[in-house]
């Protein structure tokens with residue numbers, strides 16, 4: 001293979017050169033501390049942070065003062081879940097979330113359980129989706145927070161967040177959504193989604209790593225958060241620490257580009273995904289689509305190949321960056337907890353590959369990926385006694401069936 005191909009955009013995205021250009025002065029000459037308001041260096045930094053806060057707010061349709069900068073979505077999720085639960089502890093001790101959240105939410109909820117909270121982990125359907133009625137049924141008079149992922153980073157499924165937001169509004173319960181994978185890819189306006197808090201991160205949308213944000217509603221009535229970091233009182237006393245000015249500037253630039261280009265980019269990426277899916281489906285038999293057929297992120301394709309393990313496919317394709325699960329779990333040979341929660345059998349979950357198409361992928365790259373993945377699957381199946389058994393007509397004995405046949 002001549003050039004390595006990156007198709008793992010859910011793990012991270014490359015920095016857009018236009019974002020780097022915006023950041024450069026703040027990595028070099030404009031190095032001031034945004035809190036040092038008595039001199040020009042500090043003023044310049046503060047102006048840049050203010051402008052970037054506006055750009056981030058603009059992408060998600062909120063006020064600039066409703067954005068709290070963090071180190072990324074892990075911190076935003078922790079701040080939302082623990083910050084709300086600790087702040088509003090006198091209102092109740094029950095939190096609702098789903099079984100397919102990112103570990104930043106799941107583990108924050110587990111930490112809450114250790115300090116006396118009750119947490120309901122809602123199951124998902126075979127597509128990885130939670131239904132509004134499930135949320136309604138789980139609410140008790142002790143419920144203080146519902147945290148539901150917007151778009152799943154493994155299978156791309158988009159949850160009915162707006163409908164859940166209507167319920168939380170009706171019951172007066174705070175609603176957080178981890179929208180890390182959706183923002184910049186699909187519409188993520190906070191009023192339309194009806195969320196009170198929302199997590200985002202720059203490195204999934206062609207911005208730099210180590211910078212993210214939490215949207216926190218500031219009206220009707222304003223939400224208070226118990227801070228996780230105490231110190232200099234930055235970010236309205238909610239998140240102390242010297243602001244990462246170059247990161248924030250890059251985040252702002254990345255948001256502005258997404259706002260301008262998102263719709264057109266989604267169409268282009270959808271066409272690439274169709275080329276990839278139909279190309280693979282034509283070349284390989286016994287392929288299963290994981291995740292929702294229509295309600296999914298444009299750049300996400302998650303497929304299980306029967307009779308082969310995704311780790312074996314990937315080990316023969318070092319030049320193509322794909323994932324066998326979420327990045328945090330990719331060293332593990334355990335089936336993904338998301339696929340398990342969706343009821344995908346272990347045999348199929350272990351054969352799952354996640355393709356993450358992004359801004360810089362081309363038709364030529366997709367054609368190469370189809371070619372290499374198809375050849376690798378064919379080669380591995382030739383070595384599989386179970387596949388041979390199935391070919392000989394004893395399919396039922398070779399593998400238990402489930403999942404969506406393509």
Ligand SMILES: Cc1ncc(COP(=O)(O)O)c(C=O)c1O
Pocket residue numbers: 010011071072073074075077102104149151152153178179180181201202212327
């Ligand atoms: C849904 C979701 N939430 C949170 C995170 C964590 O984001 P960060 O790397 O910015 O901490 C990720 C990253 O994989 C994610 O996909």
